[in-house]
Amino acid sequence: MKIHISLLIAVLVVISVITASPVYNKRDDTDITSAVDDTTVDGTADGTVDDTTVDGSDTAAADDSDSTTDDDSDSSTNDNANSTTIDDNASTYNTSDIQLLSDTAFCSFLPYAPGVDIATTENEGKPFCTNSTLGGYPFPEGFILTSHYLTTESYTQVTGTINPAAYNMSTTDEGGQYDNRDQGQHTCNGLKYFVNLVEPNGGTFCIRCCTSQADCNIGISQDGCVKVVPGDYS
Numbered sequence: 001m002k003i004h005i006s007l008l009i010a011v012l013v014v015i016s017v018i019t020a021s022p023v024y025n026k027r028d029d030t031d032i033t034s035a036v037d038d039t040t041v042d043g044t045a046d047g048t049v050d051d052t053t054v055d056g057s058d059t060a061a062a063d064d065s066d067s068t069t070d071d072d073s074d075s076s077t078n079d080n081a082n083s084t085t086i087d088d089n090a091s092t093y094n095t096s097d098i099q100l101l102s103d104t105a106f107c108s109f110l111p112y113a114p115g116v117d118i119a120t121t122e123n124e125g126k127p128f129c130t131n132s133t134l135g136g137y138p139f140p141e142g143f144i145l146t147s148h149y150l151t152t153e154s155y156t157q158v159t160g161t162i163n164p165a166a167y168n169m170s171t172t173d174e175g176g177q178y179d180n181r182d183q184g185q186h187t188c189n190g191l192k193y194f195v196n197l198v199e200p201n202g203g204t205f206c207i208r209c210c211t212s213q214a215d216c217n218i219g220i221s222q223d224g225c226v227k228v229v230p231g232d233y234s
Contacts, residue, residue, distance in 0.1 A: 098127050105130055107127055107135055107136045109125035144160065178197075
């Protein structure tokens with residue numbers, strides 16, 4: 001019995017010595033260090049992921065900024081395009097003062113487009129002049145053949161001949177009259193009253209600006225230029 005007790009004590013002593021051994025402690029330290037290292041590595045990985053996430057957010061923000069800038073730019077361009085479209089539709093000479101200054105500086109109304117009959121455009125004629133500074137668009141090249149200027153205390157006029165083909169007019173078009181009643185937004189030499197006939201079938205035109213309505217008779221257009229505006233048609 002004493003022998004068994006002695007052996008048991010000896011075994012306990014050996015176990016105690018082994019537990020206290022530096023080798024045993026070193027293995028534990030290594031495991032702990034390894035665990036700490038693993039934690040550090042994992043922490044670093046997590047940090048990398050976090051950095052990537054932040055960078056991604058920055059990129060997305062930049063993309064949003066670029067997208068906003070592009071949208072604003074497009075909107076501005078569209079506004080300008082719309083302005084540009086509105087300006088093109090407005091006539092420069094919608095309310096001009098047409099002028100008769102000489103036999104080489106004068107104006108006359110014509111249809112708004114080539115080939116359109118005079119009578120159908122009497123209330124929407126377009127002013128044409130020998131020079132655009134006189135209150136209208138330049139005459140089609142070769143349209144005016146001859147012109148004769150006359151001025152008095154009561155009126156100023158120009159009479160002459162035209163080439164209808166220069167504005168694609170039909171020689172069967174008997175013409176029509178533009179006057180202050182239908183073109184009231186215009187003046188002629190600064191005067192309220194004017195009468196203007198264009199006659200493709202006869203190849204003639206006439207225009208007169210008047211200080212009084214009596215000298216610009218707009219009620220006899222059927223009689224033509226020679227009656228409404230007597231003058232030189234050679």
